[in-house]
Amino acid sequence: MKLFDVYPLFDLNFVKAEGSYLWNDKNEKYLDLYGGHAVISIGHSHPTYVQRVTEQLHNIGFYSNSVKIPIQEEVAQKLGKISGYEDYSLFMCNSGAEANENAIKLASFHTQKKKNICFIKAFHGRTAAAVAATDNKSIIAPTNESDNFIFVPFNNTTALEEAFKNHEISSVIIEGIQGVGGVQIPEPSFLEKIRSLCDEHEAVFICDEIQSGYGRTGKFFAHQHASVKADIITIAKGMGNGFPVGGVLISPKFQAKHGLLGTTFGGNYLACAASLAVLETIEKENLLQNATDLGDYLYEALIDDPLIHEIRYQGLMFGIELKVPCAPLRNKLLSEFNMLTGNASCPKTLRILPALNITKTELDAFIEAFKILSKSNL
Numbered sequence: 001m002k003l004f005d006v007y008p009l010f011d012l013n014f015v016k017a018e019g020s021y022l023w024n025d026k027n028e029k030y031l032d033l034y035g036g037h038a039v040i041s042i043g044h045s046h047p048t049y050v051q052r053v054t055e056q057l058h059n060i061g062f063y064s065n066s067v068k069i070p071i072q073e074e075v076a077q078k079l080g081k082i083s084g085y086e087d088y089s090l091f092m093c094n095s096g097a098e099a100n101e102n103a104i105k106l107a108s109f110h111t112q113k114k115k116n117i118c119f120i121k122a123f124h125g126r127t128a129a130a131v132a133a134t135d136n137k138s139i140i141a142p143t144n145e146s147d148n149f150i151f152v153p154f155n156n157t158t159a160l161e162e163a164f165k166n167h168e169i170s171s172v173i174i175e176g177i178q179g180v181g182g183v184q185i186p187e188p189s190f191l192e193k194i195r196s197l198c199d200e201h202e203a204v205f206i207c208d209e210i211q212s213g214y215g216r217t218g219k220f221f222a223h224q225h226a227s228v229k230a231d232i233i234t235i236a237k238g239m240g241n242g243f244p245v246g247g248v249l250i251s252p253k254f255q256a257k258h259g260l261l262g263t264t265f266g267g268n269y270l271a272c273a274a275s276l277a278v279l280e281t282i283e284k285e286n287l288l289q290n291a292t293d294l295g296d297y298l299y300e301a302l303i304d305d306p307l308i309h310e311i312r313y314q315g316l317m318f319g320i321e322l323k324v325p326c327a328p329l330r331n332k333l334l335s336e337f338n339m340l341t342g343n344a345s346c347p348k349t350l351r352i353l354p355a356l357n358i359t360k361t362e363l364d365a366f367i368e369a370f371k372i373l374s375k376s377n378l
Contacts, residue, residue, distance in 0.1 A: 014030075019044060020033075020043060020044070020354060022340070031338060031365060032340050033341050033366055034352070037237060038237045039237045040242060041241050041282070042277070042287070042356060043355040043357050048277045048280055048284075052273040053274055056071075056269050056272075057270060059269075061268070062269060065262075072092060074272070075090065075092070078280070079249075084224070085233070088252065089249070089252070090247055091263075092245065092263070092266045093247065093263050094246055094263070094271075096124075096125055096210035096235075097124070097130040098246055098263075098266075099248050100125050100133070100208060100234050101128065103171075103173070103234050104116060104130075105261075106204075107171035107232065111170045111202060111204060115149075115167045115170055116133060116170055117150050117160065117163050117171070118134075118135070118151055118172075118173050119135070119154045119178070120153050121180075122178060123345075124173060124208055129149075133149050133173055136345070155190045157190060160172075160193060160194065161193075164201050171204040172194050172206065173206040174194065174207060174208065175210075176211075176217070176221055179211035180344060181345055182345060183313065183317060183344070184319075186223075188227070188228075195228045195230075205231045206231065207230035207233050210235060210236045213233070213235050213238065214235065214237070214238035215282050215287050215291055215315070216238060216291065216316060216353070216356070218315035221233060222317075231250075231253065232248060232254075233249040234248055238278065239275055241274060242274075243270065243274035245266075248261075281357075287357055288315075294359075294363060295313055295318070297360060298363050298366075298367070302367065307322055309322060316356060318350075320352065321348050322348045324348065325347045326348055329350065329373055330342075332373055339365075339366060
């Protein structure tokens, strides 16, 4: 049997990782400025992460959610405290797409309505409802096509109001920052309008913080820069630092009942151990402040570079839009400087999503490489 061919692959086989670095099978060292799509939040093989998961594995790795799993409650309490959503409930699952599926379904159960507003350039996952809410026709199978998802332009208040006027809306789902869309940041006033329209029309405000959450932007959640509260918040990527885990934060306005949501693997002992390690490290190492400080540092170092058209960023979530397609630059960063970066649906946008504990020294290496390539005109 062979693997199903779903991704174009770099010719790299990593066998070791530590902090912001990876080593391949030829013992060549690479600087990770992408974290596998913002998954590596506290650095590869962080000692707290390794210790927590190892100790848990020695005790018990799995049993189903038919028994008490106290470590789930530890995760919920710690997450509530650090995020500022202490009065919300947590449902643990396995991925961002699964989190969004449950969020959209929970909203519909609550409102008894079908229609959902989503946004141009959105990416919410590849499963049934999540992909229907994703603005990419090439990954939507015929069975996933649905008129229950209404796409409106990002940051367009008039179009948003029209959608509410013309449809019975169950939910609005928006990314805290659009990642795949090229690091597009919602205006605070736009998020405030979503909040007010959802209140007015008894719809649910879902904030997808799968990539933009967990301290990535210097706040625990990106939407907190706008001082709004979402009814449902979905999380995943940085939550487990590489261990598959996702979650849904649920407002107290939603009444839980048995059978409403469910999962086999969600909230298993190992996922919870990984999640606790991430939260403990974010708190102990003050990584929200580090994300803020080093994000500003990187922005100031690059903003005047003549190759750059625009930098869109909050904390350590960067979309560097070039005046030319970014693929040649990205390839040369990899081949000539051993640096891993990301792209986006915008062909000119380079995405930078490093671990939240990256250092100035490591960013300086990237800044120097970027400027060398910029001056050489690639």
